[in-house]
Amino acid sequence: MREKAVTxxxxxxxxxxxxxxxNQEKQLPAVLFWNAGLQHRVGxxxxxxxxxxxxxxxxxxxxxxxxxxxxDSELLKENILEKERAIQDIQxxxxxxxxxxxxxxxxxxxxxxxxxxxxxxxxxxxxxSGLVLLDGxxxxxxxxxxxxxxxxxxxxxxxxxxxRRNLNYFFxxxxxxxxxxxxxxxxxxRDFPARSEAxxxxxxxxxxxxxxxxxxxxxxxxxxxxxxxxxxxxFWPIKLNEKLQVEYFSEAAHTYTRIKDRIRLxxxxxxxxxxxxxxxxxxxxxx
Amino acid sequence: xxxxxFANSDSPLLGIYHPPVSGYGQQAVLLCxxxxxxxxxxxxxxxxxxxxxxxxxxxxxxxxxxGTGDSTGHGSEASVERWKADVVSAFMELKDVSVVRxxxxxxARFGAxxxxxxxxxxxxxxxxxxxxxVVSGKNYLDELIALNNSRSHIFPKISDxxxxxxxxxxxxxxxxxxxxxxxxxLSMAGQRAERIxxxxxxxKEEYRQMGHEFTYKPISxxxxxxxETCSWQSPEGFDQALIVNQVxxxxxxxxxxxxx
Numbered sequence: 001m002r003e004k005a006v007t008x009x010x011x012x013x014x015x016x017x018x019x020x021x022x023n024q025e026k027q028l029p030a031v032l033f034w035n036a037g038l039q040h041r042v043g044x045x046x047x048x049x050x051x052x053x054x055x056x057x058x059x060x061x062x063x064x065x066x067x068x069x070x071x072d073s074e075l076l077k078e079n080i081l082e083k084e085r086a087i088q089d090i091q092x093x094x095x096x097x098x099x100x101x102x103x104x105x106x107x108x109x110x111x112x113x114x115x116x117x118x119x120x121x122x123x124x125x126x127x128x129s130g131l132v133l134l135d136g137x138x139x140x141x142x143x144x145x146x147x148x149x150x151x152x153x154x155x156x157x158x159x160x161x162x163x164r165r166n167l168n169y170f171f172x173x174x175x176x177x178x179x180x181x182x183x184x185x186x187x188x189x190r191d192f193p194a195r196s197e198a199x200x201x202x203x204x205x206x207x208x209x210x211x212x213x214x215x216x217x218x219x220x221x222x223x224x225x226x227x228x229x230x231x232x233x234x235f236w237p238i239k240l241n242e243k244l245q246v247e248y249f250s251e252a253a254h255t256y257t258r259i260k261d262r263i264r265l266x267x268x269x270x271x272x273x274x275x276x277x278x279x280x281x282x283x284x285x286x287x
Numbered sequence: 288x289x290x291x292x293f294a295n296s297d298s299p300l301l302g303i304y305h306p307p308v309s310g311y312g313q314q315a316v317l318l319c320x321x322x323x324x325x326x327x328x329x330x331x332x333x334x335x336x337x338x339x340x341x342x343x344x345x346x347x348x349x350x351x352x353x354g355t356g357d358s359t360g361h362g363s364e365a366s367v368e369r370w371k372a373d374v375v376s377a378f379m380e381l382k383d384v385s386v387v388r389x390x391x392x393x394x395a396r397f398g399a400x401x402x403x404x405x406x407x408x409x410x411x412x413x414x415x416x417x418x419x420x421v422v423s424g425k426n427y428l429d430e431l432i433a434l435n436n437s438r439s440h441i442f443p444k445i446s447d448x449x450x451x452x453x454x455x456x457x458x459x460x461x462x463x464x465x466x467x468x469x470x471x472x473l474s475m476a477g478q479r480a481e482r483i484x485x486x487x488x489x490x491k492e493e494y495r496q497m498g499h500e501f502t503y504k505p506i507s508x509x510x511x512x513x514x515e516t517c518s519w520q521s522p523e524g525f526d527q528a529l530i531v532n533q534v535x536x537x538x539x540x541x542x543x544x545x546x547x
Contacts (some may be wrong), residue, residue, distance in 0.1 A: 005290040015290050017357050036527050040330050042356050045456045049357060072290065072303060072334060113341040255458040
């Protein structure tokens with residue numbers, strides 16, 4: 001395995017690290033990682049570095065890079081929306097890898113805002129053959145509310161908070177306190193597509209042969225995803241199949257803060273890659 | 288800006304060189320990141336600091352230590368000895384790439400301790416700038432463990448300080464723990480720096496002790512206390528990007544000689 005720094009994009013303003021395997025299989029897709037939120041390309045707790053090196057051992061060419069204005073990449077003065085810029089940066093990364101390494105197929109791995117960037121990129125670019133979305137879009141269902149509120153009925157703390165909140169409101173104690181919903185307020189609001197739109201786009205991409213691995217963590221339990229089968233209920237009647245795999249790691253935090261959770265995540269992604277690409281390649285070679 | 292791997296080809300380190308904006312500069316500055324969660328927190332601040340210094344016509348080099356960031360290696364194999372050697376390698380790299388005789392070093396938190404360690408043994412530094420330095424490795428480790436345990440819902444709780452394999456979500460070894468614990472800036476003698484600047488965002492007894500120590504040494508020492516909070520020990524901010532301005536401008540000023 002060998003790593004090298006690459007600058008690319010308009011005016012070479014974007015920065016990335018290319019991890020090249022010892023024995024590169026031309027037919028395997030390249031894998032791309034980029035920023036999760038404001039963190040630079042190494043990912044939370046160096047997750048993308050470890051993942052890049054693990055996938056390179058499996059024969060994948062991996063590129064982790066910074067979007068414009070994040071990490072070490074510069075922000076060019078262009079009148080363009082951030083979401084659109086992210087898609088263009090991802091496409092610039094794919095163009096660079098295509099030109100330099102002859103790759104024409106890509107798997108995108110995105111966490112949080114990275115997942116929000118990856119899905120529209122796949123709708124735009126046919127070179128994307130697989131998406132791994134970590135805490136990607138999700139929608140509250142009836143089951144979500146049941147899983148959220150039912151356990152609270154039998155615990156004292158939520159009741160105490162409820163009573164305190166309403167007493168405060170009633171007696172106007174702490175005028176500056178907002179009467180918050182019992183569901184946690186998000187630090188920043190993620191702009192998911194409408195559920196019907198996401199469903200239609202998901203069906204279209206699966207129909208086009210794109211492989212999906214959705215992994216939800218316990219870190220979004222309070223916000224929008226809190227039980228194993230929620231995905232099925234969000235997008236009923238879409239059925240999980242070979243092309244559409246969903247996992248729920250209820251113990252893991254949103255940024256996979258524990259080493260054991262990162263190992264489990266990496267194992268899950270590499271098994272999925274093995275199943276969809278390495279094994280497929282072996283079958284092709286046999287034929 | 289040039290991004291490349293340097294040092295030993297078996298275990299290369301990622302370095303980023305920022306040339307002086309005017310194309311000509313007589314000063315060069317090596318930036319030493321903090322470690323663990325503070326590395327991620329300060330990445331943006333270091334990039335901005337590199338930009339400020341480059342605009343002040345300095346050659347600037349920042350790099351990732353072994354087992355951190357994009358550099359080779361795994362965190363479980365890291366040691367203070369190795370990181371100190373990385374500071375020396377990066378210093379030599381900057382010397383080669385800038386062709387400048389006077390090189391200053393800026394280190395933040397444990398990066399400041401590593402810069403000081405390197406200056407004690409191997410390097411001749413022009414200005415050594417210590418930003419909220421870790422003075423006592425033992426206290427630093429205690430702070431990290433307290434911070435880790437304050438977030439025990441997301442990090443494994445540490446009950447035995449001697450048997451830690453994971454700290455603040457990062458791999459951690461016994462060797463690294465012991466070497467951090469043994470680090471003590473107050474007991475270090477013979478730093479080979481022309482001038483030392485202590486830039487602090489908080490008032491600590493150990494910083495006053497440092498000032499006292501240096502009154503007996505033939506090195507110029509200045510302490511600048513700023514009114515800007517960095518909240519290194521804040522449980523809420525442990526993974527949030529550090530957005531600071533005064534500190535960066537002050538560092539630029541002391542390096543570029545605009546120190547009033």
